[in-house]
Amino acid sequence: MNYKATLYSEQFTDGKVSVELQLFHGDLLIARHDSGSVEFDLKNAKLVAGGFDNNMLYIYPDHNVTSPAILVQDLSLLKEISASSNEIVRQKAMQATGIQKKKKFNKIAGIILIIVFFSGLMSIAFTQSAGIIVKLIPVKWDEKIGELGYPSAIASMAPGSTKIEDKYVLQSIEEIKNRLSVSLKNTPFKYNITVLKSPVENAFALPGGKIVIFTGILLKVDSPEELAGILAHEIMHVEKRHAMKQIVSRMGLSVLFQVIVGDMADAGSVILEVGSELLSLGYSRNMETEADKEGIILLSNAGIPADGMIQFFKKMSENEKELKSMSWLLTHPLSEKRADELAKIYKKYPPLNVKKFSTNWKILKSHLK
Amino acid sequence: MKHTIKHNPSYALLDVELSPGESIQAEAGVMVYMSxxxxxxxxLGGGFLAAVLRKILGGESMFFNVFTAKEKPVNVGFAPDLAGDIFKLNVSDTPVVIQKGSYLCSETAVSLKTRFGGLKSFFSSEGVxxxxxxxxxxxxxxxxxGIVEVNVDGEYILDTGHMVAFEKTLDFTVSKTGGWKSTIFSGEGLTMRFKGHGKLWIQTRVPRGFISWLMRFLPS
Known part of the structure; x- marks a missing residue:
C-alpha cells in the first residue's frame, strides 16, 4: 500500500518535499520523491505520535528527532507496521500507538478539568451574586415557581396523598399561621397551608408562600408551639427567597446564556421551567442557619416560645432510629452545635408577651387518626 | 485581491483592495476605514456554540464581519488594537493553529473554526x-x-505568550524552564516546548510584559 507523506530534510529548498511511502518486508520503509528516494530501516528507526491533534506519525531514521524525518497523516501505516514479522519493529509501532492514545486521553482529561474549573468559578460567582440577582426578580415569579413545583414535589414525596378537610385540624393550624404571619412586617407573600394525609414525616414551603404539612409530622409533634417552630423556619426560607437564590446560583450559566443571546423574556421562561425541578435540591448550610435564626426572631415577635422547636429537635435526635425515618430532619440535619446555636439565639430573643394557643393537641391528633 | 501592509513593523495597517464580488472576513472591530x-x-465565528463560548470564556466577539465589494473595486483598511506588525500567510495543505488575539482577517476560502486548546493552552497563557x-x-x-518565522526541526522552546501561530504538524507541551528554582527565580516561568516539524510564527513582544511595566507607574 502507498501512503502520502512529507519528508523533512535540509537538502530541499523548502526544507520539505512530498513523498510516497511504501513498506517492504515489514521493516523497510521507502520514500520516493520527484528527484530520488530515501530508505528507512525501521529496526533502527524512532516512531513518534505527533501533531496538534495527535493524529500524525513521525518516523526518524535513528534516535535523533531532527531532520531527516517522515511525517505521515494516514495512521493505517502504523497498523501495517504493527503487523510486521519483526518483533522490535512491532514493539515500536505498539509504543507509538500507546503514546498516541495516552495523549488523546490527556487531552480529554484536560478538557474536563477546564470545564470543572470554569463551572466552579461560575458557581462561586453566582452563589455570591445570587442574592443581588434575586432582588431583581419580581415576587410574582416565586409564586409561579411554587405553583409549578407543587405537583412534582407532592408526586415525589407522597404520591396519591389526599387533603385533610377536618375543621378542627385546619383551624388549629390556621391559628398558628396567622399568629406568625401577623408578625411578619411588610411581607409580599401570602401564606396558605395544605395538610396532606400521608405517613411522610415532613413539612415544606414552596417559594411564594405555599406550605405543605404531612400528617406524619403532625403526629410526631406534641404541642402547637413545636409546629409553630417548624413553620417559622419554613416561612423564613420563603421570606429570604432561599429557593430562588438556589435556582439562580445553580442556573446561573444558562440564564447568563439567555442574557447574552439577548432575550430576557426567554431567560424568564427558562427559570420557570427548570426552576421547578431544582426545588428538590435543598438549601445550603448558611441558608438553614439563617432560617433558624430568623425563625426564632419571628417566634419571639409572635409571642411563641421557641423552646418548643428546640425541644422537638432534641426529642427527635435522641432517638436515632426515628431520626433516620424522619425526612424533615434528614433535610434539616441536627447536630449538637446547631441545637446549641438555636438555644443561644433563643436566649437573645426570648418571646415577647407569650400567648398560649387554644388548640388541644391531643384532640388534634385524634382527629388525624 | 491586492493587499498592502503599511507603516509596519510598529503600527502596521493592512489595506485590501477588493474587486467586485470579492469578499474578506475579519475579526469584529478591526476595520479602520472602507469605501x-x-x-x-x-x-457567527466558528459555529454557534463555539461563538458563544468565545464570548463567555475568551472575552472575544461572537461575530466575524464579511466585507464584500458590490459593483466597483473598493478598499478596506484593517488594524489590530495593539502596536505591532501584520503579516500574510498562505494556508494550503497544512492547517494553521492561531492564538486567539492574533487573527486579523482572511479570504473567505479560508475556513475558521474555534477549537479547544486543552490544559496546555490554558497554562501557556494563550487562552483556552x-x-x-x-x-x-x-x-x-x-x-x-515584530514577527519571526521559525522552522521547527525536532524541538523548539518558546516563552509563553510569544506564540502567534503554528502549523498543525507541530504539537507543544508546557513545562518549567529548568529546575523548580529557575522556574521561580529566573523570571522565565513556564515555557512552551514545541515538537515535530513545521513552521512556527512568534511575536517579539508580549502584551503582559508591557502591562507589568505600565503597572509600576500607576498609582496604587
Missing part, C-alpha cells in the same frame, strides 16, 4: 480557545511587536 460601496455581513484555519487562501495575522 462606500461595500456590503457588510456579520456571521485557539483558532484553526484550514482550506486554502490568504490569512492575515497580527503580532505585538
Amino acid at each position: 462606500d460601496d461595500i456590503h457588510i455581513n456579520s456571521i 480557545f485557539l483558532l484553526e484555519a484550514g482550506g486554502s487562501g490568504s490569512l492575515y495575522l497580527s503580532s505585538y511587536g
